[in-house]
Amino acid sequence: MSHGPSASGGATLKPSPGHHDAPHEPVFTGATRAALDELITRYPTKQAVLLPALWMLQEARGWVSEAGMAEVAALLGITPAYVKGVVTFYTMYHQHPVGKYFIQVCTTSPCNVCGAEDVVKAFLETTGCGELGVTSDDGRYTVIEVECLGACGFATPVMVNSDFLESVTPDTVPGLLARYQ
Numbered sequence: 001m002s003h004g005p006s007a008s009g010g011a012t013l014k015p016s017p018g019h020h021d022a023p024h025e026p027v028f029t030g031a032t033r034a035a036l037d038e039l040i041t042r043y044p045t046k047q048a049v050l051l052p053a054l055w056m057l058q059e060a061r062g063w064v065s066e067a068g069m070a071e072v073a074a075l076l077g078i079t080p081a082y083v084k085g086v087v088t089f090y091t092m093y094h095q096h097p098v099g100k101y102f103i104q105v106c107t108t109s110p111c112n113v114c115g116a117e118d119v120v121k122a123f124l125e126t127t128g129c130g131e132l133g134v135t136s137d138d139g140r141y142t143v144i145e146v147e148c149l150g151a152c153g154f155a156t157p158v159m160v161n162s163d164f165l166e167s168v169t170p171d172t173v174p175g176l177l178a179r180y181q
């Protein structure tokens with residue numbers, strides 16, 4: 001059973017200092033550019049490749065910077081403003097650097113009544129993040145709350161990057177995190 005993150009969920013992420021200052025190195029060079037070019041042949045227009053192109057950018061850099069958006073815009077022949085509109089619409093795109101492991105916990109009502117807040121607390125304590133949207137000092141983790149992940153019968157569902165974990169409880173959090181070091 002596969003579930004995707006809610007497009008309406010997500011918390012406001014606080015940017016980690018230091019990551020924004022580095023000059024932008026183009027992502028779409030060599031094999032990555034070749035992969036994008038190949039993808040373009042499979043879509044009716046270049047613009048239609050925007051979502052996967054942004055995903056490739058995020059996979060390469062861990063987040064989507066303004067400079068990255070400009071690079072994608074130039075390649076696809078659209079404006080940076082259009083790209084930004086798309087990036088800010090979908091919570092799956094990170095507009096700030098995040099930890100190596102991006103942890104999304106459903107806290108919508110059905111999961112909430114089953115103890116999701118305690119699961120969030122356990123993640124914040126065990127990861128050392130302390131607060132939602134803040135990346136741990138070791139750069140490993142960022143924890144956010146999200147809206148319904150579509151697995152209400154398996155409270156509390158959690159996504160760690162693209163892994164979908166069901167029936168998470170505060171007690172199982174340390175063991176789960178041991179897998180993500």
Ligand code: FES
Pocket residue numbers: 106107108109110111147148149150151152153157
């Ligand atoms: S309310 Fe949590 S998965 Fe639906």
